[in-house]
Amino acid sequence: MLFSLLQVSCNICPMSLIKISIANRCRRAFKIIVCCAASGLIFTARADNAANTNAAPGWHILDNLGAPAWDGKILSYHGSQGTLAIIPLSDDVIRVRFTSAQEFGRDHSYAVINQDPGAPTVSAKIDNDIATLRTASLEVTVRQSPLRISFANTNGEVMDADDAQFGTSLSSDGSFRVAKELPDDAHVYGLGEKSGVLDKRGWKLGGYDYVMWNSDTFGYDSGTDPMYVSVPFYMVMRNGEAHGIFLDNTWRSFFDIGHEQQGLLNFGAAGGELNYYFINGPEPKKVVERYTQLTGHMPLPPLWALGYNQCRYSYYPEARVRRLADTFRKEQVPADVIWLDIHYQDNYKPFTWNLQRFPNPQKMLSDLRAQGFHVVTIVDPHPKVEKGYAPYDEGTAGDYFVKNPDGSTYEGPVWPSNAETNPGPSVFPDFSNPTARRWYGSLYKGFIDMGVAGIWNDMDEPAVFKTPTGTMPLDTVFDNEGQPTTQREIHNVYGQLMSRSTYEGLLQLRSNERPFVLTRASYAGGQRYAAVWPGDNTSDWSSLRQSVPMLLGMGLSGFSYVGCDIGGFAGSPDGELYSRWLQMDVFYPFMRSHSTQGSPDKEPWDWGKAFEAINKRSIELRYELLPYIYNTMHQASETGLPALRPLFLEFPHDRDVTGTDNEFMFGDSLLVSPVLVQGETNHAVYLPKGDWFDYWTGQKFSGRTNIQMAVTLDSIPMFVRGGGFIFRQPVIQFTGQMPGNPLEVLVAPARESSASFYEDDGESLDYRSGQFMKRQFRQTSDDRGMTVEISGPEGSYRPAVRALILETWMARAPKGVSAQIGGAPLEKLSGWSYRNGLLRIKVNDTFQATRIVIEK
Numbered sequence: 027m028l029f030s031l032l033q034v035s036c037n038i039c040p041m042s043l044i045k046i047s048i049a050n051r052c053r054r055a056f057k058i059i060v061c062c063a064a065s066g067l068i069f070t071a072r073a074d075n076a077a078n079t080n081a082a083p084g085w086h087i088l089d090n091l092g093a094p095a096w097d098g099k100i101l102s103y104h105g106s107q108g109t110l111a112i113i114p115l116s117d118d119v120i121r122v123r124f125t126s127a128q129e130f131g132r133d134h135s136y137a138v139i140n141q142d143p144g145a146p147t148v149s150a151k152i153d154n155d156i157a158t159l160r161t162a163s164l165e166v167t168v169r170q171s172p173l174r175i176s177f178a179n180t181n182g183e184v185m186d187a188d189d190a191q192f193g194t195s196l197s198s199d200g201s202f203r204v205a206k207e208l209p210d211d212a213h214v215y216g217l218g219e220k221s222g223v224l225d226k227r228g229w230k231l232g233g234y235d236y237v238m239w240n241s242d243t244f245g246y247d248s249g250t251d252p253m254y255v256s257v258p259f260y261m262v263m264r265n266g267e268a269h270g271i272f273l274d275n276t277w278r279s280f281f282d283i284g285h286e287q288q289g290l291l292n293f294g295a296a297g298g299e300l301n302y303y304f305i306n307g308p309e310p311k312k313v314v315e316r317y318t319q320l321t322g323h324m325p326l327p328p329l330w331a332l333g334y335n336q337c338r339y340s341y342y343p344e345a346r347v348r349r350l351a352d353t354f355r356k357e358q359v360p361a362d363v364i365w366l367d368i369h370y371q372d373n374y375k376p377f378t379w380n381l382q383r384f385p386n387p388q389k390m391l392s393d394l395r396a397q398g399f400h401v402v403t404i405v406d407p408h409p410k411v412e413k414g415y416a417p418y419d420e421g422t423a424g425d426y427f428v429k430n431p432d433g434s435t436y437e438g439p440v441w442p443s444n445a446e447t448n449p450g451p452s453v454f455p456d457f458s459n460p461t462a463r464r465w466y467g468s469l470y471k472g473f474i475d476m477g478v479a480g481i482w483n484d485m486d487e488p489a490v491f492k493t494p495t496g497t498m499p500l501d502t503v504f505d506n507e508g509q510p511t512t513q514r515e516i517h518n519v520y521g522q523l524m525s526r527s528t529y530e531g532l533l534q535l536r537s538n539e540r541p542f543v544l545t546r547a548s549y550a551g552g553q554r555y556a557a558v559w560p561g562d563n564t565s566d567w568s569s570l571r572q573s574v575p576m577l578l579g580m581g582l583s584g585f586s587y588v589g590c591d592i593g594g595f596a597g598s599p600d601g602e603l604y605s606r607w608l609q610m611d612v613f614y615p616f617m618r619s620h621s622t623q624g625s626p627d628k629e630p631w632d633w634g635k636a637f638e639a640i641n642k643r644s645i646e647l648r649y650e651l652l653p654y655i656y657n658t659m660h661q662a663s664e665t666g667l668p669a670l671r672p673l674f675l676e677f678p679h680d681r682d683v684t685g686t687d688n689e690f691m692f693g694d695s696l697l698v699s700p701v702l703v704q705g706e707t708n709h710a711v712y713l714p715k716g717d718w719f720d721y722w723t724g725q726k727f728s729g730r731t732n733i734q735m736a737v738t739l740d741s742i743p744m745f746v747r748g749g750g751f752i753f754r755q756p757v758i759q760f761t762g763q764m765p766g767n768p769l770e771v772l773v774a775p776a777r778e779s780s781a782s783f784y785e786d787d788g789e790s791l792d793y794r795s796g797q798f799m800k801r802q803f804r805q806t807s808d809d810r811g812m813t814v815e816i817s818g819p820e821g822s823y824r825p826a827v828r829a830l831i832l833e834t835w836m837a838r839a840p841k842g843v844s845a846q847i848g849g850a851p852l853e854k855l856s857g858w859s860y861r862n863g864l865l866r867i868k869v870n871d872t873f874q875a876t877r878i879v880i881e882k
């Protein structure tokens with residue numbers, strides 16, 4: 027008889043600890059659902075039999091691969107069980123590659139675009155049973171018999187080690203697994219789009235296990251796994267020091283984080299090469315930066331896409347869409363984007379319009395553009411089987427579709443099989459074939475020419491209806507960039523490759539415009555092509571709460587441009603839930619309301635005037651903060667650091683935040699603690715080390731403290747870090763109104779701090795050739811006052827003439843304010859006001875070096 031004891035501590039109401047003891051007599055796994063009565067949060071956990079599969083029949087542990095050879099770049103082993111290479115790519119990144127074959131196959135990756143992140147200085151020492159590689163930051167030890175690998179820092183402190191008993195195991199069916207030690211004090215994060223909690227170590231006893239297999243998971247809950255996206259990357263943090271492991275393998279893979287055995291972290295895949303990267307920190311930010319150096323950064327999005335997006339399944343006919351646009355403008359609720367879901371198409375066929383519903387799409391798009399709206403249309407990966415329909419005819423002629431093993435074209439039912447008239451099956455472009463990828467990307471031409479602004483790729487897991495697996499058969503055949511394989515290997519990367527086809531297609535068609543692509547499915551590295559939203563969530567409080575750890579995990583895994591359906595896709599939120607969701611999504615990089623077919627609309631004014639005012643205020647806050655948001659997204663595009671950050675990323679040495687996933691940082695200066703609980707009136711916030719200022723009142727708090735604050739329906743608890751700079755602006759109705767709008771710079775006092783602020787035209791690629799403006803802002807404060815220095819600009823872009831308004835909180839009105847602009851002498855300023863503790867100083871933004879001195 028086996029016993030498991032699970033303890034769940036609720037993150038929202040830390041006092042409630044739920045303990046469950048289960049006598050597990052049978053050999054089958056089972057699911058437990060726990061509902062915390064206080065928070066309404068639902069935890070779902072799978073509990074398995076505790077037998078160790080490392081030692082299961084059919085598996086053998088990798089033993090002795092013989093003596094190594096070091097050629098100055100690669101440490102290689104060739105033995106009867108296979109071939110191993112340890113490759114230092116930089117001082118901080120080590121690649122481990124193993125195949126059970128005698129030679130490595132093609133070295134190919136859909137994720138890694140940079141195999142050369144830095145020239146390492148490596149010394150090798152080869153003894154009888156042990157080989158050691160030393161770089162400037164790491165020591166890699168490979169024990170020969172039995173084969174075990176470990177990574178230590180230069181102090182000899184082991185960060186990551188193969189488990190002494192199990193090491194690496196291979197199965198006769200081509201699967202492999204690696205068992206690593208998981209110390210008791212290790213926290214594990216990442217793994218991309220995963221439900222549950224932020225720290226994947228999770229349960230006090232028995233961790234979590236996760237699978238990577240892109241899946242269409244309508245109405246998922248906190249225990250649903252796998253989901254739409256696969257990112258086989260995790261970060262381990264102990265005592266504030268972090269490292270990462272990226273398993274670059276697109277096959278079905280799994281990650282067992284202390285679940286099967288408390289002290290073991292197992293990962294593996296159903297086939298392909300064992301190919302992983304050890305990524306050093308020790309700061310967790312460094313791990314994310316180095317991981318995204320390998321797999322790429324999100325491109326800078328167009329500014330309009332960072333505004334408010336309104337979607338439903340589906341807005342039609344044209345009159346409905348126009349009414350929607352008019353209502354936004356009439357109600358003065360800011361918005362930039364209207365989305366068209368599958369009903370705009372002719373019988374759900376990609377690249378078509380239903381001309382009864384939308385008789386003149388081009389005219390509609392240009393009229394909407396004149397009102398300041400951009401339109402994004404859905405385009406799925408499944409052209410209908412229909413002679414005379416160009417995407418089908420051309421794709422057939424070009425031989426671009428996924429094949430059955432017998433060479434015939436695979437056909438399966440998706441949306442076109444549900445069409446009201448003339449339903450039929452679909453074919454699926456083989457996006458792993460570069461020619462097919464380019465071809466599908468070129469099909470957007472008609473849409474682009476008529477004024478469609480961005481593309482939404484959905485169902486790209488790929489989802490197939492009426493099959494038990496929800497996708498294509500595993501033996502369907504793909505080109506795989508010239509080395510044919512089956513869906514087993516391509517499935518997880520299909521969505522990433524579809525969004526690549528779209529991104530590259532749009533870039534080709536509009537060579538100086540930033541593409542905007544949203545995808546549901548993706549794989550590691552997919553951040554280079556598209557924003558991601560985690561599909562079909564549900565209109566309940568649990569789904570709202572769950573989105574925070576999920577999106578924080580995405581950000582840690584390279585995907586910075588993320589956001590979930592506001593209000594929940596499936597179901598119908600009440601006014602309170604919708605408003606809370608919208609308030610939280612002000613800080614989700616992608617901000618879109620969406621609603622499933624047949625459910626009530628989820629528009630900001632749908633719950634009566636009182637809620638409309640609250641919702642309008644939330645969207646206005648988004649537009650006020652856009653300069654800060656854009657600056658943060660620019661930083662993400664350059665460094666890979668996500669906009670949405672778990673507290674531990676900013677405060678790795680604060681032991682109280684290792685599992686915090688009900689509040690987060692947006693960028694480096696704003697801490698957001700959204701209200702996630704129905705009916706809450708008293709809200710608990712944890713503030714890490716340092717000074718914090720309530721964004722709304724300027725009230726100062728000293729960190730490493732828990733505070734309680736009264737909240738009402740319109741409260742959005744948020745705090746500015748001492749020394750933080752918040753770049754903002756007065757409300758506008760859409761991003762096209764930004765030129766000429768004043769730039770407001772809110773500075774939270776600290777002894778000394780600085781920030782850089784980036785601007786450009788918001789839509790073209792000219793920034794790549796220097797047409798941007800970047801300025802450094804620096805402040806110093808003491809008892810006598812505050813000085814703010816703004817550097818002269820870097821880059822050749824200059825915004826339209828506007829005012830610059832410097833704001834800061836002060837206990838009393840200042841004695842005086844003076845400014846020095848360009849080379850001019852310091853002059854007293856009269857253009858300032860002081861009200862309710864906030865000082866506002868107005869100058870012309872001349873884009874010259876400026877110094878503003880505030881005397882207390």
Ligand code: GLC
Nearest residue numbers: 339367368404484546561562
């Ligand atoms: C899928 C998408 C959803 C979309 C629907 C119809 O369920 O996840 O967002 O509205 O398909 O296209």
